[in-house]
Amino acid sequence: MPLLSRLDSTEVKMRRSFPSFASSLLPLFGVALLLSACGGGGTVDDDAGPGADAAVICDTDETLCGSTCSDTDADPANCGACGNACAADEACSAGACVLECGAGATACDGACVDTDLDPANCGACGEACPSGEVCSGGSCALTCVGGTTRCGDRCVDTDRDAENCGGCDVACGADEVCSAGACGISCVAGSTLCDGACVDTTVDPANCGGCGVACGADEVCSAGACGISCVAGSTLCDSACVDTTVDPANCGGCGVACASGEVCSAGSCGLSCSGGATMCGSRCVDTAVDPANCGGCGVACASGEVCSAGSCGLSCSGGATMCGS
Incomplete structure (x- = not known):
């Protein structure tokens, strides 16, 4: 046979076999597309049987929502069931939308209460x-x-x-x-302003050391840290560590409140501070050692520093000893 005729015959065979080859690749492309669309922890079942479509298989604790595997116990966009979205102020817990309250508040019958x-x-x-x-x-x-x-x-x-x-x-x-x-x-x-209220983060068990940092049920907040007892110089009054020498709500003892307009100084209610203390807000403080009012009202020391002789520093001066903060 002439060379030209043999070449023509070969070309015809290649053209006939190419569509069959290309069509054999289509299922592989389909699997690749499903893999790229599968979210969460799902996988693709490519052994579903002859002629069956490849399917997304989710983990045992997930549900297929559209093309994504979702944990309907915790997903706020699919809470309890696909497409069941929680409101902006709600979270998804155990498959139900619940109100999400701030520190110190509890969700009761659709409202955050103290x-x-x-x-x-x-x-x-x-x-x-x-x-x-x-x-x-x-x-x-x-x-x-x-x-x-x-x-x-x-x-x-x-x-x-x-x-x-x-x-x-x-x-x-x-x-x-x-x-x-x-x-x-x-x-x-x-x-400090925490969730709409001004609190003392050094003693507030719901905001201990910072907003939203809550102490455990059997702990108290003292010097900005949660613990099972109060540091030296403070007294446990109604789940909070307070300084009864200057606290107007517990002046000289727990529950002893000063009258409106009075301050607590050296454990006694009065109209002015005594013993070298300075009035900052409604409290008498010693600006020589108070880390929240070091050297003057509102002059707060940085985290990790102490107030000694009216100045912030990493250690005490003048023969003083660091106890707590």
Whole structure:
């Protein structure tokens, strides 16, 4: 056979076999596309049988939602079932959308409440106090404790409650906070704004050392750290470590509150500070050693530093010894 005829015959055979070869690659391309679309921990089943489409297989604790494997127990976009999205202020827990509350608050029947003070949820959700009683410290009682004031049927801290700032029904403006019993646009020296309230992060068990840092149920907050007891110089009063020599809510002892306008100095209530102390906000402090008011009101030392002789530093001076912070 002439050479030209043999070449023509070979070309015809190649053209006939190419479509068959190309079509044999199509299933492989399909598998590759499914693999690229598969999210989560899923895999592709390419042994589903002749003529069957390749399928995404999710892990045992996941559900296929569209082309993505999702944990419907915790996924806020697919909570409990595919496409069931939680609201912006909700989280997905055990397959149900639940209200996400800030530090110190508990979700009860669709609302964030303080179970230490809420008479309808006193100590726990649904635990209502009898008529005439208030909720104080998580227990129903006839009077308020721990330096709180009875306003209607609630015990409130008028030093930092924006709806009862300095007294019952004295509400701060929408852009204000309540600090040391006065409304303002910022917190006074020695306190920090956490979730709409001015708190002392050195002693607040719900914000110990920083906003949202909560201590355990059997712990107290002292010098900005959670522990099972208070550091030297502070006293445990109603789950908080306080300095009874200067704390107006516990002046000289737990629950001994100074009158409005008075300060606590050297463990006694009065109109001014004594013994060389300086009034910063509503407290008498020793600016020579106070790390929140070192050398003057509002002059805070950096983390890890101490206040000695009115100056911030890494160690004490003048023969002094570091105890706590």
